[in-house]
Amino acid sequence: MTISRRKFLQVAGLTGSALLAGGRKPADAAGSAQAAQVGQAEKKGVEFYGMLVDTTKCIGCRSCEEACNEKNKLPKPEVSFSSDSVFEKKRDTTPEAYTVLNKFPNPKDPEKPIFVRKQCMHCNQPACATACLVKALEKTPEGPVRYNKDRCMGCRYCMVSCPFDAPKYEYNSNMPYLQKCVFCSDLVNKGESPACVEACPEGASLFGKRRELIEIARQRIYQNPDKYHPYIYGEHEAGGTSMLFLSSVPVEKLDFRMNVGTLPYPEKTTGFLYAVPHIFILWPTFLYGLSYLTSQKKDKESGHGEE
Amino acid sequence: MERNNTIALPKGKSPTGADTVKGFFRFVLGELKPKGKILTPFNVISGLIILGGLILIVIRFAYGLGSITNLSQEYPWGIWIGFDVVTGVAFAGGAYTLCFVVHILNFKKYEPILKATVLNGFLAYCFYAGALLLDLGRPWNVINPIIGNAFGYSSVLFLVAWHFLLYTICQFVEVFPAVTEWLYWPKVRRYAKLCTTGAVIFGITLSTLHQSGLGALFMMASNKIHPLWYSGNIPILFFVSSIFAGLSMVIAESTISHRVFRAQISPHHHASFNDIVLGMAKGALGALFAYFFLKMIDLIHGSQWSLINTPMGYWYLVEIIGGIVIPIILFTVAILKNNVRLVQFTAVITALGVILNRLNISVIAFKWYSANRYYPSWAEIWVTAAVICMEIWAFRWIVSRMPIMNEHPAFPEEEKIDHKEAEVVQWKVSAS
Amino acid sequence: MEGFSFVDIFATKGVEYIIVMAFLAAFIYFSRYLAYRSPVPENATEERPVSYFRVPDGYHFHQGHSWLRKEKNSMGVVGLDDFAQKLVGKVESVELPRVGYHVAQGEKGWSLVAGSKSIPMLAPVSGEVVAVNQEILRSPGILSEDPYGKGWLFKVRSPKIESDTRQLLSGKVARAWMEDALDKLRPQNPENLGPVLADGGIPIEGIAPALGGEEWDKLARTHLLTDQV
Numbered sequence: 001m002t003i004s005r006r007k008f009l010q011v012a013g014l015t016g017s018a019l020l021a022g023g024r025k026p027a028d029a030a031g032s033a034q035a036a037q038v039g040q041a042e043k044k045g046v047e048f049y050g051m052l053v054d055t056t057k058c059i060g061c062r063s064c065e066e067a068c069n070e071k072n073k074l075p076k077p078e079v080s081f082s083s084d085s086v087f088e089k090k091r092d093t094t095p096e097a098y099t100v101l102n103k104f105p106n107p108k109d110p111e112k113p114i115f116v117r118k119q120c121m122h123c124n125q126p127a128c129a130t131a132c133l134v135k136a137l138e139k140t141p142e143g144p145v146r147y148n149k150d151r152c153m154g155c156r157y158c159m160v161s162c163p164f165d166a167p168k169y170e171y172n173s174n175m176p177y178l179q180k181c182v183f184c185s186d187l188v189n190k191g192e193s194p195a196c197v198e199a200c201p202e203g204a205s206l207f208g209k210r211r212e213l214i215e216i217a218r219q220r221i222y223q224n225p226d227k228y229h230p231y232i233y234g235e236h237e238a239g240g241t242s243m244l245f246l247s248s249v250p251v252e253k254l255d256f257r258m259n260v261g262t263l264p265y266p267e268k269t270t271g272f273l274y275a276v277p278h279i280f281i282l283w284p285t286f287l288y289g290l291s292y293l294t295s296q297k298k299d300k301e302s303g304h305g306e307e
Numbered sequence: 308m309e310r311n312n313t314i315a316l317p318k319g320k321s322p323t324g325a326d327t328v329k330g331f332f333r334f335v336l337g338e339l340k341p342k343g344k345i346l347t348p349f350n351v352i353s354g355l356i357i358l359g360g361l362i363l364i365v366i367r368f369a370y371g372l373g374s375i376t377n378l379s380q381e382y383p384w385g386i387w388i389g390f391d392v393v394t395g396v397a398f399a400g401g402a403y404t405l406c407f408v409v410h411i412l413n414f415k416k417y418e419p420i421l422k423a424t425v426l427n428g429f430l431a432y433c434f435y436a437g438a439l440l441l442d443l444g445r446p447w448n449v450i451n452p453i454i455g456n457a458f459g460y461s462s463v464l465f466l467v468a469w470h471f472l473l474y475t476i477c478q479f480v481e482v483f484p485a486v487t488e489w490l491y492w493p494k495v496r497r498y499a500k501l502c503t504t505g506a507v508i509f510g511i512t513l514s515t516l517h518q519s520g521l522g523a524l525f526m527m528a529s530n531k532i533h534p535l536w537y538s539g540n541i542p543i544l545f546f547v548s549s550i551f552a553g554l555s556m557v558i559a560e561s562t563i564s565h566r567v568f569r570a571q572i573s574p575h576h577h578a579s580f581n582d583i584v585l586g587m588a589k590g591a592l593g594a595l596f597a598y599f600f601l602k603m604i605d606l607i608h609g610s611q612w613s614l615i616n617t618p619m620g621y622w623y624l625v626e627i628i629g630g631i632v633i634p635i636i637l638f639t640v641a642i643l644k645n646n647v648r649l650v651q652f653t654a655v656i657t658a659l660g661v662i663l664n665r666l667n668i669s670v671i672a673f674k675w676y677s678a679n680r681y682y683p684s685w686a687e688i689w690v691t692a693a694v695i696c697m698e699i700w701a702f703r704w705i706v707s708r709m710p711i712m713n714e715h716p717a718f719p720e721e722e723k724i725d726h727k728e729a730e731v732v733q734w735k736v737s738a739s
Numbered sequence: 740m741e742g743f744s745f746v747d748i749f750a751t752k753g754v755e756y757i758i759v760m761a762f763l764a765a766f767i768y769f770s771r772y773l774a775y776r777s778p779v780p781e782n783a784t785e786e787r788p789v790s791y792f793r794v795p796d797g798y799h800f801h802q803g804h805s806w807l808r809k810e811k812n813s814m815g816v817v818g819l820d821d822f823a824q825k826l827v828g829k830v831e832s833v834e835l836p837r838v839g840y841h842v843a844q845g846e847k848g849w850s851l852v853a854g855s856k857s858i859p860m861l862a863p864v865s866g867e868v869v870a871v872n873q874e875i876l877r878s879p880g881i882l883s884e885d886p887y888g889k890g891w892l893f894k895v896r897s898p899k900i901e902s903d904t905r906q907l908l909s910g911k912v913a914r915a916w917m918e919d920a921l922d923k924l925r926p927q928n929p930e931n932l933g934p935v936l937a938d939g940g941i942p943i944e945g946i947a948p949a950l951g952g953e954e955w956d957k958l959a960r961t962h963l964l965t966d967q968v
Contacts, residue, residue: 047743092380124742127527130749133465134448135457141745151451154444157464159383161527168380169444171373176444211743240742259530266748269463272523272542273749276466276516280759283512284766287411291504294413460756461749505767575812 048124048143049188050210050242051197052217053117055254056227057204060087060101060115067199068099071184090255093119095170095179099196104254114247116254117205119181120145120166121234122242127265128158128167136178137167142191143210143242144183152178163238163260183242210242217246239264325490334490338708353696360693363686364441372444375686381674382681384442389669391438391691393521394662395431397545400553402428402478403514404590410507417583419576422485422711423564424557427702429478434698436471441690463523470517477510488715489708518549525668533672535614535623538605541668547601551594551634552661554587558654564712567703571712581647588650591657592638599631619675626667630660792921793821794914795887799907802916803861803964805848806887807907813900815864817848818891819882822920827851827858827959828945830879835893840868842895844903847968849892851879853945856956859965863907866897924950924962 066081068074074096079086087103094100099119106114126145129137136152139145154176159167170176184194193207206213214235221228233245237260245251252258324330344350367375378385402425408414409421440446452458452468459465480502487496522545529537538544565572565580606612614620634657641649670681706712794800799807804823808816824830834850834857842848848862871893875881882890897903908916924946951958960966 046745048745094380125746125748130461131464131527133459133462133468134451134455135459139745151448151455151457152445153448153451154446155442155464156383156444157462157524159380160524160531163527163530165381169378169383170371171376171378172371174369174371176371209743257530261529265527265529266461268526268529268539269461269523270748271539272463272519272526273461273466273752277755277759279516280512281762283515284508284763287407287508287511288766288770291411291413291508294411458753460752461747509763575814578812 046141048210048242049207050143050213050244051194052206052208052213052244052246054204054206054220055114055116055245055247057202058115058117059202060103060113061201062101063199063201064117064196064205065097065099065101067195068181069097071195072098074098091118093166093168093180095168098179098181102255106249107253108248114249114254119243120183121164121238122183123238123265124240124242125264125266127161127163127238130266130269131157131161133157140185140189142189144185144188146182146185147178147180149177161265163265164257213244217244220246236262238262323491325492331490342707353699356689356696357693360690363690367441375684377681377684377687379679379681381677381679382670384669385681386666386670386683386687386691387438387442389666390662391694392435393669394665395435396521397518397549397552397661397665398556398658399428399431400514400518400549401557402553403511404550404553405557406481406507407511410504411511416579416586419579420557420561420583422482423561423706425478425481426705426711427560429475429482430698430701432471432475432478434694436475438691438694463520463526467517467520467524470513470520474510474513474517477506477513480506481510485709485711488710515546519543519546521545528673531674532668533619533675534609534611535606535620536668536672538609540601540605544598544601547594547598548661548664551591551598551657554591554594555654555657555661558584558587558651559658562651564706568706568712571706573713576713584647584650585642585645588638588642588653591654592635592642595631595635595638595657599635602627602631619672626660626663630657630663634660792825792917793887794917796910798887799863799904799909800913800916801844801861801863801907804962805860805863807863807904809900809904813896813898814869815866815895815897815900816891817863817893817895818886819860821886822917823860823963824882824886826946826962827853828948829853830882833875833879833892835871835876836868838868838871842866842868844906847965858956858959858963859968860963861965864895864897864903865899866895868893869896870894920962
């Protein structure tokens with residue numbers, strides 16, 4: 001194979017520039033799969049924060065929506081936050097509303113409808129952060145999945161990957177950004193509770209360490225078996241999420257997605273991504289060998305003429 | 308016998324004058340003038356499409372994606388990704404397949420169409436990367452994953468993006484010798500030719516990974532794609548289908564090119580064309596056959612039988628039977644009967660089947676349960692058509708000027724001859 | 740993973756890609772290195788400098804020291820052999836037939852110009868010239884480097900190529916004929932050559948100019964069978 005210096009320099013140049021641009025090296029340089037799994041954060045004792053949403057306590061006042069709107073400086077909606085008319089239709093988060101309430105009939109008590117908050121679930125292993133090729137979406141060690149809008153190029157792969165369809169895009173802007181709940185990451189990363197939790201008058205939204213919130217949720221279930229349906233949504237969904245939900249009825253009645261599965265979503269791509277370096281090494285070797293072998297057996301035309 | 312029966316080339320003078328910077332620009336700008344009739348029906352129609360497309364693109368950048376597309380919060384990806392990028396790249400798979408056959412396996416029989424195929428692949432990647440830029444919300448940030456300070460290497464899209472870039476460079480290296488022949492740069496050509504094997508090997512590796520990578524993009528959308536289409540093996544299926552998609556496209560494109568650029572093609576090449584087409588049909592048949600069984604394994608593995616008896620199940624059957632089984636049967640018949648026309652017809656059907664498969668995974672079976680299904684807006688379709696027309700114009704411009712369909716008369720194919728040391732006769736110093 | 744703290748399953752990806760790039764760089768470097776160093780000895784013996792006249796397999800030789808290499812579809816490549824090239828020596832230019840011209844086997848095919856002398860050579864095959872080697876016209880020096888490869892002269896389409904080939908020599912028979920030709924070349928009066936051939940070397944200016952003096956073209960033509968042309 002007569003590869004000239006040019007090709008070598010090309011590869012070397014790419015290597016060099018990639019190194020210079022700074023591929024992020026893990027703090028833990030041992031690099032084995034085991035070591036990666038342990039995680040740097042745990043070594044420092046940083047644990048996820050979470051939010052426990054107890055739908056039995058929610059009265060549908062929408063203070064959380066209002067607080068979120070103010071904290072994130074979102075445009076004011078047309079219908080005011082104190083209006084109940086919004087509950088006539090099923091609502092979803094939008095680029096202008098990071099968290100929305102939906103109203104559901106309560107089969108146990110028709111007088112008391114169930115209100116359910118909907119927003120980004122801040123998964124333990126977020127599909128969106130794995131999907132983002134510029135690390136615009138990042139899972140912080142404290143729990144929030146935050147959005148770095150300067151890096152985003154608007155490919156919307158995160159939207160395709162998210163099992164909860166949480167991120168929303170500003171399609172009507174010529175300088176569009178992604179919009180989703182960021183768990184007030186500037187506050188949470190310091191250990192303070194987010195705006196919606198502060199605003200909730202009934203304590204339906206509770207902020208704390210995820211480990212402790214799960215304990216609290218389990219306690220509530222054990223101590224009040226007729227009040228609570230024995231299921232914590234978000235404990236195992238998509239490998240576990242920071243948002244945890246308790247409800248008095250089976251959660252499928254509350255439009256929760258039941259087809260998310262318990263496998264963390266990034267692990268669905270590991271089969272492919274882990275194979276990539278192997279192919280990078282095996283294919284060139286195999287192809288070069290093949291081309292070398294086939295170039296040896298050039299069929300020669302008969303070299304023996306007759307006189 | 309005349310003495311002056313030689314071809315004289317003025318010594319050291321380049322026939323194109325492109326050996327200086329000024330000469331280069333003069334030559335290239337001169338070559339931009341259109342050859343042949345300007346107001347042909349094809350030119351007028353495609354010109355209007357392109358013009359309309361450009362206007363739509365301006366509107367898109369002025370008012371945002373929502374102004375001309377039907378993209379929504381439910382359907383973040385439409386046909387600009389599903390068709391232009393995902394399907395277009397599958398069709399460009401002919402380039403790496405033929406490079407493998409010609410450069411690695413050394414089957415020189417397919418060499419005549421290789422340059423046109425690689426050129427097509429190169430242009431496809433260039434234009435579909437362009438279409439991708441249109442779809443991005445903030446296209447100026449597209450350099451971020453390349454030079455940015457945060458490589459998202461956990462992302463399959465990161466891999467696909469980098470491979471796009473590297474593979475386009477590889478294809479350029481493979482096409483570059485023809486460009487140097489057009490510009491008449493013999494020394495550059497020699498260096499360019501040295502890089503070919505490396506570019507081919509690297510290119511095949513990259514292709515394998517990004518063809519399957521495009522499939523791996525959908526791995527995390529597991530609860531959104533219909534179970535009949537979603538499986539852990541999507542990457543492998545995409546890779547195998549890119550082989551027969553690429554070959555079908557090569558068959559279709561070379562059929563058209565052979566008619567349009569008839570004058571350029573040597574009689575030697577014309578004579579072997581049917582042979583080449585049949586050979587590619589065999590390759591496509593092999594890949595289709597394997598693909599069918601891979602799909603069957605997925606169907607059984609997922610225990611999805613009961614789903615066949617649903618509307619989406621019927622649609623699945625249309626894709627499998629129409630896009631795989633029927634082409635298998637038709638290709639077999641065509642090969643047995645040496646029927647080139649049937650091969651070309653089947654290639655079109657196979658191509659349609661691949662389009663269907665890719666669109667299914669990206670937009671049709673994607674959130675099939677949704678109340679507001681996605682359908683492309685007329686503007687999205689128009690822009691897609693405009694991109695395709697632009698690519699055809701670029702292809703036509705290049706093929707009319709550069710030695711793609713034929714050999715440049717000054718640079719005929721050189722063959723490497725091995726001289727065995729045993730084939731020599733010694734000059735004997737002493738008289739025998 | 741109990742799901743209470745941060746875990747990055749792709750933490751080592753960056754390093755893995757760097758390893759891949761290192762592999763590719765090393766692969767390219769080593770394959771180039773091995774290709775250059777793979778053993779194809781230039782000259783098997785270094786004890787005595789001997790001159791080799793290459794008579795490769797796969798070529799069909801005309802007694803006038805031109806060769807034909809057959810290609811598919813009645814095409815053929817034509818050139819001159821190692822003997823002719825060494826006989827004539829430094830060629831200044833080659834006069835080749837134009838594309839479309841018809842050559843005939845055993846008749847004049849082209850001429851080599853050296854000094855003021857023009858040496859014609861016979862074509863090994865009949866046919867129509869379809870391509871001419873431009874490189875040779877620009878740098879005839881290639882003839883001495885690679886008369887069987889890069890030094891090809893022109894390509895012909897020859898419908899009667901099979902019957903023409905039967906008139907030509909190849910393989911062992913060709914090598915025997917070449918030995919004969921070399922024998923015939925042995926000078927009649929050895930004193931003329933002493934220093935030139937003592938070490939077995941081929942004179943740079945060509946065997947014919949070295950042996951034949953002023954009228955060396957007549958000597959060349961004799962051996963190339965074009966003295967009557």
